[in-house]
Amino acid sequence: MHIAFNGWFWDQPHTGSGQYIRRLLHQLRRIAPDLQLTLVLPPHNASPDDVPKNVNLISTTGQKGKLGKVLFEQAIFPSMVGQCGADIAHVPYWAPPLASPAKLVTTVLDVIPLVMPEYATGFFNRLYTSLVSAATSGSAHIITISDTSKADIMAHLNIPSEKITTTYLGVDEVFHPRIGAEKDAAVKQKYDLPDQFVLYLGGFDVRKQVNQLLYAYTYVAQSEAIPLVLAGKQP
Structure with a gap:
């Protein structure tokens, strides 16, 4: 089987879509070496x-x-899929083409612009959201990363449940707790960290729901002496 991938985010390894496509290809090559990618x-x-x-x-x-x-997304990628003779075209983020020469699989990590309209302000953003929303129904199958996102896709894009598969994200080896352990003392000293803590590392915009994290942590950790540490770029 020959699968062609949209590589738009390959050079952005610190974004969710960039990490997704990189780890997907590495793991597919490891577990399915006979696939043509x-x-x-x-x-x-x-x-x-x-x-x-x-x-x-x-x-x-x-x-x-x-x-x-x-x-x-809409012209060049489908054209290359046809030229290379792929059996499946996989778009690893929410941007399927309106037409594809091969069976189309789309990974929809979330539909934030539909769930939270403040993320789809401006004419171009609204037009783009309408375009990819209309194109999603042409996918032979949709992959998403949580049951919440699956429910949102069903509700906002009218995609039937049987056409969507939830595949939970794995944890890369680089996040093993003992990797970089030799730097622990220096990091703790630099940021004045305790021996034990719970870490949130990410953005602080509305869709990250950091407020809900704070509420939840306050509720579940009332009797614990382990602080919550928030890290990331300030909004």
Whole structure:
């Protein structure tokens, strides 16, 4: 079987979509070595790093910016899928093309712009959300990462349950608690951390629901002497 992947976020390993596509290809190559994998690269990433062995690369040309992204998703990627003869086209984030020459699998991590309209302000953002919403129904199957997201997809995009599979995210080896243990003392001293704590590392915008985390932690940790540490870029 030959699977072609939309590689728009490959060069953004610190974003959710970037981590997802990178770890997906690495693990597919590990557990299914007989699969033929092709990564279709956007114009801004002609020389990608950390690509697994025996993954075919297709470089493309085109515009950059928001318009270039839409053209890549809707025209360039499907065209490359057809040219390489892939059996499945996988878009690992919510941006399926309206038409695909191969069976289309779309990973929809969430539908935040539909659940929280404040994330879809401005004409272009509303138009883009309408485009990908309409295109999602053309997917042969949809992958998401939580049952909450699955329920949102069913409710807002009218996709039947049997067409959606929830696959929970794994934990990469780099997050093993003993990796980097030799730096623990220096980190604790730098940030004045106690020996034990619960860590939140992420953004602070509304969709991250940090307020709910604080409420929940206050409720469950009333009798505990373990503090909650919040880390990330301030909004």
